[in-house]
Amino acid sequence: MPLGQRAGDKSDSRYCGVEVLDFPAGDGLPAVLTHSLSSAFDFLLAPLVDPDYRPTPGAVLPVAASDLVLSPSQWSSHIVGKISEWIDLDSEDEQLRLDSELTLKQEIAWATHLSLQACVIPPPKRSTCANYARVVNNILQGLTNMQLWLRIPLEKSESMEEDRDKSETVDSWEWWNSFRLLCEHSSQLYVALDILSSLPSMNSLGRWFGEPVRAAILQTDAFLTNARGYPCLSKRHQTLLTGFFNHSVQVIISGRSNHNVSQVSEGVLSRDENHTEDTPTQHALSPYLDYMAYLYQRMDPLPEQERFEINYRDFLQSPLQPLMDNLEAQTYETFEKDTVKYTQYQRAIAKALVDKVSDDEVSTARTVLMVVGAGRGPLVRASLQAAEETGRTLKVYAVEKNPNAVITLHSLIKLEGWESMVTIISSDMRCWDAPEKADILVSELLGSFGDNELSPECLDGAQRFLKPDGISIPSSYTSFIQPVTASKLHNDIKAHKDIAHFETAYVVKLHRVARLAPPQEVFSFAHPNFSPKATNQRYTKLQFELPQDTGSCLVHGFAGYFDAVLYKDVHLGIEPNTCTPNMFSWFPIFFPLRKPIYVPSESPIEVHFWRCCGATKVWYEWALVAPSPSPIHNSNGRSYWVGL
Amino acid sequence: MPLGQRAGDKSDSRYCGVEVLDFPAGDGLPAVLTHSLSSAFDFLLAPLVDPDYRPTPGAVLPVAASDLVLSPSQWSSHIVGKISEWIDLDSEDEQLRLDSELTLKQEIAWATHLSLQACVIPPPKRSTCANYARVVNNILQGLTNMQLWLRIPLEKSESMEEDRDKSETVDSWEWWNSFRLLCEHSSQLYVALDILSSLPSMNSLGRWFGEPVRAAILQTDAFLTNARGYPCLSKRHQTLLTGFFNHSVQVIISGRSNHNVSQVSEGVLSRDENHTEDTPTQHALSPYLDYMAYLYQRMDPLPEQERFEINYRDFLQSPLQPLMDNLEAQTYETFEKDTVKYTQYQRAIAKALVDKVSDDEVSTARTVLMVVGAGRGPLVRASLQAAEETGRTLKVYAVEKNPNAVITLHSLIKLEGWESMVTIISSDMRCWDAPEKADILVSELLGSFGDNELSPECLDGAQRFLKPDGISIPSSYTSFIQPVTASKLHNDIKAHKDIAHFETAYVVKLHRVARLAPPQEVFSFAHPNFSPKATNQRYTKLQFELPQDTGSCLVHGFAGYFDAVLYKDVHLGIEPNTCTPNMFSWFPIFFPLRKPIYVPSESPIEVHFWRCCGATKVWYEWALVAPSPSPIHNSNGRSYWVGL
CATH class of the missing domain: 3.40.50.150 (Vaccinia Virus protein VP39)
Known part of the structure; x- marks a missing residue:
């Protein structure tokens, strides 16, 4: 059953799963499932095949349970497949590599046969995982509905390479990044993050909110114990989990119970006082689930505006053309x-x-x-x-x-x-x-990016009938951008399979994005402007420095905003640091990059933006210059422009 | 007139031009052209517009000569346009930027009107040249026939940035690379290299042979003086120029004469003893031209094999499918x-x-x-x-x-x-x-890459009727690859506008390529192989280290070769270091990268190659892992495979 009801929030983060650690031999799986569901878990992360199996010619795959022991809807709603963890596709041992490739393909084929929604594939065992990525990429080409969730420990851990200096730390985000680049940003490849007792810095964690994280696998070892002996989480873990709840990430509890509290006598945190009657043996991980429910229910309800906008989250819209078209x-x-x-x-x-x-x-x-x-x-x-x-x-x-x-x-x-x-x-x-x-x-006349609906050109035309000392409201406006990780938006644009959609700016309620550096000003316009040399062309170079503890990241594009001075101290805008509260007329704008760019740790991002004016249209061009040059986007306004 | 006749070589490098330094005011251009042609130069690099011109509303462009003073064929055969050098599109001075943009567009429009084949555009004035690249990119989108040659000094020179440490050197290749990345590898954008008195290392120079260099502008200051007072070049310059002649790069002599030798009395190096009668005033740069002719004529004639293969240079062919198809x-x-x-x-x-x-x-x-x-x-x-x-x-x-x-x-x-x-x-x-x-x-049964025409699969089938102690000729074979810069091949593949052509290996007579590191072994096969566990699947990881003085470079793909041991010490192959001379059955193979990869100086290149075997086909997959991961190419053999 869901962790709780939160008005307006219908996302998957209401559901909490539990990882099955031991292989349920025989027909044990239905019993495990029944026990977990009756203990209020929503689904299992369960092994599909005996982990002792190694491929042998003619052998029948020793599966955890025949497809007949659960109904098709049980399989697809309540089971996430866990692929065997011994699989090591980048081993130096060729036989192990070949066995791993065969087993991985067999297990995925079995999961597909069961119509599972997703399988968790084990974390890369070493920093170079090209062969693992190749096999997964091969599999992804053939999948239609099922997702693969690559398990990644959420840490900057010690290097696994034996020949490296042991003190060197490895940023597990780098594994994910290499893997998904090799798999060409497949839209069916997701991340399942293993949450351990220690956490990287908040800036480092923040990158994941722009990545396709589907599940947070919370280890029981990550829990602390409160004064009454119950499991609880550190403040930083709580903040992280709230972030996941807000970003539609489901939690899966994993590990052995470290908190053997009696559920019957101490029901304070328990959501269902009667459940002990139905299930005489309480699930060993119930105290952790109860704590998750507590965290979930403790969250503030979604503000009305967020509820209103929830269906627009990460949905790409073409900007209005109010000058060429008449609004409806x-x-x-x-x-x-x-x-x-x-x-x-x-x-x-x-x-x-x-x-x-x-x-x-x-x-x-x-x-x-x-x-x-x-x-x-x-x-x-x-x-x-x-x-x-x-x-x-x-x-x-x-x-x-x-x-x-x-x-x-x-x-x-x-x-x-x-x-x-x-x-x-x-x-x-x-x-x-x-x-x-x-x-x-x-x-x-302002658009999400200020001047993008041609307010400058319109007001230049209108100021003919303004007195020399007349006032324009708004009197000025400025656009802003900031670099973001936004894998969901990138994949939605990529689905069009053309360049034009990567050279278009979109209006979008940004949700699954990581904002990597504070916004900076791009273009400013002031009205009236009676200067004879006035032009509405603009050219701005910006350099963004990421916080030092972020680590490396991938930039999919730039989020854009505006702020307008209506008159003197009265302003209006959506720039995150100064935005006018409770205003819903504008979503941010998003300028994509044709190819997401890898930004090494502590490397600045330099981007150039042009506002170009032709006889019949106005358009933007943009290009990355550092860390490495991109093509000039939207040259001559070939893909995206606003008609005069 | 051409520098000389070289059997079989019909490339543009036979022609030598001269740069016109002073603006030929009035109708001076025809006289300058006549004088230069009669002095045996083939074409002029000439300014088209008065360098003192700055755009003013209503002004007529002060061109060097009306289109009527030369015939259309003279314009297109004998004049390469030189765009005004004051143009500075990345100045901090906005007015200068706007004037520069307007003038550049006007001059290119004029050159297009004259049907010139090419214009030389001035070198970037600073290391960041994004606005220059943007405007050139805009222009390139509208050009149909004319080429733009970006002038780049061939040097590792001191930084031009005022705020940088003066001792830092700038590799001018980096300017070119940023510029062409911003211009999206435009196939109409070329390089004109300014050759100065000092030269970078040979490894650094070697990179340019894979770049689209159209002209080498040889400065008179780069010449030395021989014992008899005539201009000559250092050994290193001679080697470089021979390289250019062999790679279809034309020379343009530029600068003031530093060698005022009497042409009439000393005709030893002169190619045409009568020319002094026709042209009483010898061109001041004739001694330099004569030296170029001497260098050109001194080259060895093209070997017969090269002459036979000249029309195949850099021409992409699909590999044969001898197993599926019958040869003709x-x-x-x-x-x-x-x-x-x-x-x-x-x-x-x-x-x-x-x-x-x-x-x-x-x-x-x-x-x-x-x-x-x-x-x-x-x-x-x-x-x-x-x-x-x-x-x-x-x-x-x-x-x-x-x-x-x-x-x-x-x-x-x-x-x-x-x-x-x-x-x-x-x-x-x-x-x-x-x-x-x-x-x-x-x-x-060997292909350019050894096993790529399925020799392993055929011989596995045939070894059934070989005695246990029987001999296979060939007894083994090995494939090799090396990273290359090959902008011409990249652009030819890009013209197909799909991914499949970037995931195909091509047989190609490599010519305009820079080989960046020595070839390394990829896959080996030995015959007969009676082992029951034998497989023809292969997986190899290779790491290439570029010579330290190369600098950074762009890798467009990998050149592939093979070497076969026929029996004991008798071998056969095309691997450059051990290739069998005068054999013409195989051109190299080329594995492209979907996106050319920038390799920073001293960074290793790590590439993984797989040979995959299915029920009906065999294929390769390949991916870069370092300096940054590429997508896995040709996943599941979706784009390129060899049928069984």
Whole structure:
């Protein structure tokens, strides 16, 4: 049964499994399964084949249980196959290598026959594991549904190579990285992390959140004992497990019980007070499961915004083309619900109104405010509310190019009785001939990367009808990027099998990513800009230094954000360090790399970004320069551009 | 006019150009061209636009000469455009960057209008040249015929970065490498190397023979002065230039004359004694040209074999499938002409016959020899000649699966009157039921990589009818590989735009390649092999160390060879260090890498090769492990295999 109910969270991390250490000979597997399920575990990680087996011609594979002892749905829901651990494909002993290859293929074939969802394959036994990777890669080519989870100890451990200096530590992430590079980032290859009693640094751990980790195999040895004799985890382990729960990673308890507490008398942490009646012999690892349930249930419920966005997690969307295309009603509907955003606009407009018209002039002065890109009117409403709040008199022009939105706008004005204050202009702001000049120009043309929906070009066109001392809201905006590990996004893009999708930026609710260094500024724009030499082309070089204790990592691309100054101290943005809370209009943007780049420990990442402007389109180009040069992405905007 | 005539060599390296240093203002270009051509230069490297020009709105580009002053064929045959050298696309000065971008695009557009074959673009001015590469990459996407030659000084020079330690040296190959990676290995981007007075080490220079070098711009400052006052080059420069001549690289003389020798009185080195009458004022750089002609003409003529193979240089061929397909008459015809090969076979058979039958037994003993894969009979002939030479009596079975070849074989036997000695068997050696057992089994089933045409599988099948003490000729064979830079081959494979062509081995006459480390052994097979555990699967890990003074390099793949022991000390092979001279049956094999790999200076290259055997096919898989892992190539033989 699930570890607990957490509103909105339907991820696999609710389920907890248990590793079967001893080979269940005969038909022992159903009994083990029944016992574990009745002790509230959800599934078994169980050996499929007698570990004493070595291939011999004509021999029948000594499996743990015939396919008939469990129903097909039991096999697929409750059993993760554990491939024999003696397998050593990189041994110097050729016979052992050949036996290992044959056995691995036989066991996987058997697991496929059972329709298992996944098999855990043993950790590489040495730092060079090319032959292991080759055989697994061969197998992966033939799998349709089943996943392989490569078991990797979560540690920086001592080297296993005999000829190396014993004091040298090996970063187990490097094994995983070599293995998956050799297997060409197969989308069916995942990681099962063995959690031991000692943990690497948080920065080192953080890399795994961008990797395809499916399971955390928690060793009983990793537990401490609390004052009452029960198992518990260190603070760092707790933080790590909470991270896994939040990233859809399932826990599997493994090892021998080190805490022989009586379950019957001490039921405090037990979730089901009756279960002892059904199962007279409690599962030896139940105290650990109970602690997992406690950790799971202790987590804060998902915030409403996260719940709303949960189905968008790591789902790649093409950015809007609001200039070329007209938005649909549903899109307006969604964005208009973002009250936080319009509250910020109202605050900014109010401050601008007060600056434009002093309290003494309130009765005589009238401020001309133009909303460019008025849509169905939310900024018109925010402007009028700001005027009311500050007691200023407004004349509003609402300029909108989408004729469908203009229809709604007319109804709104009539419904609200704003006819005397608001003039609706059905026109593209870039070619409208305004009858008078504006004091304040209000727009909401920003994309996830700030300028990526062509706010600069639109406002350059609109500032013709702004007074020389006029105010633009927003008055400036800046884009940001940071390097990320994002294997899920990489694989989704790779599935298109072309270069164009790797040269496109995506709007995406980032979830399974590792953010490797703090975001840095890319491009800035300020409005109005009356300089005759002003250009909207930009070129920025950035260098990212990863925290020293991160270790090496793989960069799949860059996460992008923006921050906008609406007016003076009123800002709006999604840059993680300064983001406006509870705003949902923008997900981050993601710029992929055609080939993920390996960044050795302590090597800086240098990336160059260009914003390029042509006669009919605007586009970005980007390239890595260090640690090694990538091709220039999206040359001439061949794959991705925003139409003018 | 060409530097000279060299039998069989029709490459561009016969032509020598001259760089025009001063901008030919007005309509000076035709006069400069006439003067240079009459002084026996073949073409000019000439500026196209006034170097004082900076873009201004509405300005007309101040070109060196209107397109009308030369005919279209003169423009395209005799002028290589020189792009303005002030262009600096990576300056910190934004205005200079923007001016540079505009001017570069204008000059290239003008050169395209003139139908020039190539333009030389100036060397990067600093070690980071990402913006320069971006603009060139943009231009390359739009070019159809014209080539761009990036000028690179051939040196390990002092760093140009002001903030670096002045004593640090920069390897100019690194600039080229970054530039072409950013430009995605564009097939229209080439190198023009500036040859200065000092040269890097030979290993460092050697890398360039695998790069797309189109021109060597030889500075007059690089010349020495001989005892008679004439320009000459150091031995190392001479070796380098001979290398360029042999690799189709054209020379361009550049600089001011440092040798003011009278051409009229001292005509010893002059190629055309009459030219002084036609051109009263000799070109100031003629003495340098004369020296180039002298160097060119001094080279040994191309050996006959090279001349025969010249049209195959760097041309990728798919390996034969002699087991699945039947060879055609023309293929037999070509291979049968390789007399060196059959002489080696005859020597080996003779030695085996003498070992089998002592001189005392000559009159009584008859040796049973089977030629498996007899084709049209060359090995039958070699066997009978060996028997005659040693006075041994032979009974020959000629086994051949190709019914077409069998027809020719019958005619041959009849024509030569060998009916009593030779029995023809029209059958696949793997299923023939032999009436008696053989003393000697002779075959020629080797491919460029030894076992790649399935000699091991064929001979395993044939050894059923070999006596326990019988001899196989060949008795063993070994494959070899070495890492190479081969940008031409990479680009030819890339043109197919799929992965399969990057996972295929090719037979190719390697020419424009840099061999980066000595070849090492890969797989060995010995025959006969009666061991019950014998397998033809193989797995080999190799580590290559590049000479320390090479510097960094790019590896596009591995060149493969074989060496075979026919019998005792008689061998046959194409491994460069031990190859049999004047044999033309085999070109090397080339195993590409899907993505060329950058190998930092002094980093070892580790590659793994597998020979895999399935029920119906045999294939190789290969992967780089160091300096960084590649994907496993050709997993499951999905792209390239040899059918059984």
